[in-house]
Amino acid sequence: MRTTSAARAAAGALAALLVLSACSSKAEDGGGEGGKESTGGVRTGDGVSGDTIKLGVLTDMTGVYATLGKSVTQAQQLYVKQLNAEGGVCGYKIELTVRDHGYDPQKAVAAYTELEPDVLGFPQFLGSPFVAAVRQRIEGQDKGLVLPQAWAHSLLGSEYIRVLGSTYDVETINAIDFLMQEKGIKKGDKIGHVYFEGDYGESAVEGSRHMAEEAGLTVVEQKIKPTDNDMTAQVAALKKAGVKAIVISAGPRQAASLVGVAAAGGFDVPIIGNNSAFSPQLLATQAGPALMKNYYVASPSLPIGADTEEAKKLVADYKAAYPEDSLDNGVVAGWTAAAVFTEALEEACAKKDLTRDGVGKALLSLNSFDNGFGVANDFSDPKAPSSKESVILQPDKAVTGGMKVVREPEASEAAQAYTPGA
Known part of the structure; x- marks a missing residue:
């Protein structure tokens, strides 16, 4: 996820102001750092009272990532509905409180401030710059578990903010490895990288720079803003530079423009995006044929249309719950985050500590979590992403969710040897 430099500055200023200024038994209303003990x-502590565990969801339903935010949130609401129908966790029902920040820094920080005192943690906080804006509060005083819908490597290193899957830099290393292994890119070649300014793009381009140094490539960088929707100038610059492939770390709209403009100009090179750079709705646009021919996406998990029993069940359940909405990988991301948070709650219950501290420590004990989407996640080291594997996908309108697998989950040798942020 990303934002403009002005938005980052606003988020940082807001953060600075905020810094200054037996398991089935029901617990008594808890509060405070020490918590209370049930019979x-x-x-228990903050966010646990009566027969309810309250969790917060900070998402984007109306801004730049509205499509993703809707899918992630609805998947989590469906997960919780099913979980509660089966008895909940530790005898408690889960309650999600959702706030739409519209990908606005002021709204995001204000929504966190509103919900934080009343919830145990956040199974969704969409947008790495907004998570970063309140990171000092999370680590210093709040200490509630936050699972961001964001993969910037700058979020690593916290016991309370835990990235699910490979970070953008690792994902980009795997993407370029795919280009070299499968698409003929070799030592001495130039590759282009179009990326958003901000945490998302800056994290991804770190991966390109590292891979270029390791593999003898040259990266031709093109930094853009989220408001830049026409990629004509970027395509022209990269074509003139003679790049043999392009990485894009931006949104679906920019990816569609890049692929469409390149195809229209006869610039026939493979293009690969990070996991945030595609939406299946694009396949119904004029760019659809070009996307299916020459575009690939690196993903932290198998797609919603994967051939696993878990994926098939999720597809059926989601369609039944939201028959008017399309399926995309945001559904997988939301479902996975909800499942991870639930696993931490259950482990914390087993250890008889449903305080914020107890849930955070419980997550550290999960070292092989896989909910049926192909990638095992290890949460034992806060300094590392939970996985270094990526799945390479290709758009295909004939497949459920619009994405087919062209390379199974894999961590390239370069990714395995790489330390994010080093």
């Missing part, structure tokens, strides 16, 4: 011996 069953389970300690």
Whole structure:
């Protein structure tokens, strides 16, 4: 995820101001750092009261990532509905409180400030710059588990903010490895990288720079803003530079423009995007044929249309719950985050500590989590992404969710040897 430099500055200023200024037994209303203890011996604290565990969702339903935010949020609401129908966690029902920040820094920080005192944690916080804006509060005083819908490597290193899957830099290394292994890119070649300014793009381009140094490539960089929707100038510059492939770390709209403009100009090179750079709705646009021919996406998990029992069940359940909405990989991302948070809650219950601290520590004990989407996640080291594997996908309108697998989950040798942020 990303934002403009002005938005980052606003988020940082807001953060600075904020810094200054037996398991089935029900616990008593908990509060405070120490928490309280139920008759069953389970300690509880903020966000746990009566028969309810309250969790917060900070998402984008009306801004730049509205499509993704809707899919992620609806998947989490469906997960919680099913979980509660099966008895909840530790005898508690889960309650999600959703706030739409519209990808606006002021709204995002204000929404976090509103919900934080009343929830145990956040199974969704969409937007790495907004998570970064309140990071000092999360680590210093709030200490509630946050699972961001964001993959910037700058979010690593916290026991309370935990990235699910490979970070953008690792994902980009795997993407370029795919270009070299499968698309003929070799030592001495130039590759282009079109990327958003801000945390998302800056994290991804770190991966390109690292891979270029390791593999003897040259990266021709093109930095853009989220408001830049026409990629004509970028395509012209990269074509003139003689690049043999392009990486794009931007949104679906920019990816469609890049691929469409390149195809129209006869610039026939493979293009690969990070996981945020595609939406299946694009396949119904004029760019659809070009996307299916020459575009690829690196993903932290198998797609919604994967041939697994878990994926098939999720497709059926989601269609039944939201028959008017399309399926995309945001559904997988939301479902996975909800499942990870639930696993941490259950582990915390088993250890009789449903405080914020207890849930955070419980997540550290999960070292092989896989909910049926092909990638095992290890949360034992806060300094590392939970996985270094990426799946390479290709758009295909004939497939559920619009994406087919062209390379199974894999961590390239370069990714395995790479330390994010080093």
